[in-house]
Amino acid sequence: MNMTISGACVIDVRTSLPRHKTLKYGRRKLTDIRSAALHHSATKSGSPEAFAGYHVVTNGWPGIAYHFVIQKDGVIYWCNDPETISYHVGNSNRHALGICLVGDFRTQQPTAAQLDAANRLIQHLQVQIPTMKQVFGHQEYPGYAWKNCPAFPMGTFRTNYSQFLQKAVGKVDKPKQIPVAIKLNDELLAVTGFLQEGVSMLPVRAVANAAGGKVDWITATQDVRVNDIDLNETLIAGSAYAPARELATALRLKIEWDQATKTVKLKGCVTV
Missing domain, CATH: 3.40.80.10 (Peptidoglycan recognition protein-like)
Structure with a gap:
């Protein structure tokens, strides 16, 4: 280091x-x-x-x-x-x-x-x-x-x-964020994520709720967990965003990336 x-x-x-x-x-x-x-x-x-x-x-x-x-x-x-x-x-x-x-x-x-x-x-x-x-x-x-x-x-x-x-x-250039769409079982979600430095970041609570996952906020350590799994989340304006592949793993979903449309595609069983 x-x-x-x-x-x-x-x-x-x-x-x-x-x-x-x-x-x-x-x-x-x-x-x-x-x-x-x-x-x-x-x-x-x-x-x-x-x-x-x-x-x-x-x-x-x-x-x-x-x-x-x-x-x-x-x-x-x-x-x-x-x-x-x-x-x-x-x-x-x-x-x-x-x-x-x-x-x-x-x-x-x-x-x-x-x-x-x-x-x-x-x-x-x-x-x-x-x-x-x-x-x-x-x-x-x-x-x-x-x-x-x-x-x-x-x-x-x-x-x-x-x-x-x-x-x-303020003295350095901030990494550029490119909006990305999110589909769950081919259905377009009303929320978006962003692509930054080659990593797709998705809104944790919105995606987890849509997929029927459990979201916990750990006040003592300021951490977000999905289905009891720690994520490397980033807090932006009070909302947690996590790497798409980490979130997909926690929700037991398959993930695909559509470069042409800048869309993260999640597929799997949704708990009702």
Whole structure:
């Protein structure tokens, strides 16, 4: 993965941090990552080496819990591959990537350099890992409401990040979206999807409802599931769109692409 981030200093320490002699973290696909989890170190100072030593020696973990550590001067330390399933948010570890800002924000405030670096890092990661659509604080994950971490207002952070992202996105060309029609068992649906960078994206709820599928919205992780299957969805104006082939698989439908008419054709049994 490319970790050259404009306006930020990134130091790769993945191979130099303390590791457990026998234990190893599990691995995942990048597409398993759904969110970035923000932490504070709960210490007034510290380093990736110190955190890794504590996590390995005291906690008995395979390695440092975080994927990235951001010092007060804004320097970003790359500690784990994103594919590493490290220990930082309990049962949500498989789908979360951990970012720790050094400091005890119960009594301190993150520095401007740290917040700027966090914004730049998250923006970069969301380009590299499109499924990482959400940013949560440690205490926002299931089972951690009791924990004051990262101890700064996540609503404010997300608002400021959104403003940062809007400015950043305005500097690059947005991928072109080409409208596509949708047919279910040869019947044209009243909704449309779009083709972007070679992938057909379909409106999840409309297509699933037409096909008799079950749609669930997971508030805690901001995920959409169809027939209990996770999708790599994208939220646009409050509606979820998912890759046509993923959605077809979840609905147990066959799929064809008609290039001439720009139409996604879905066929199979519809539950009434």
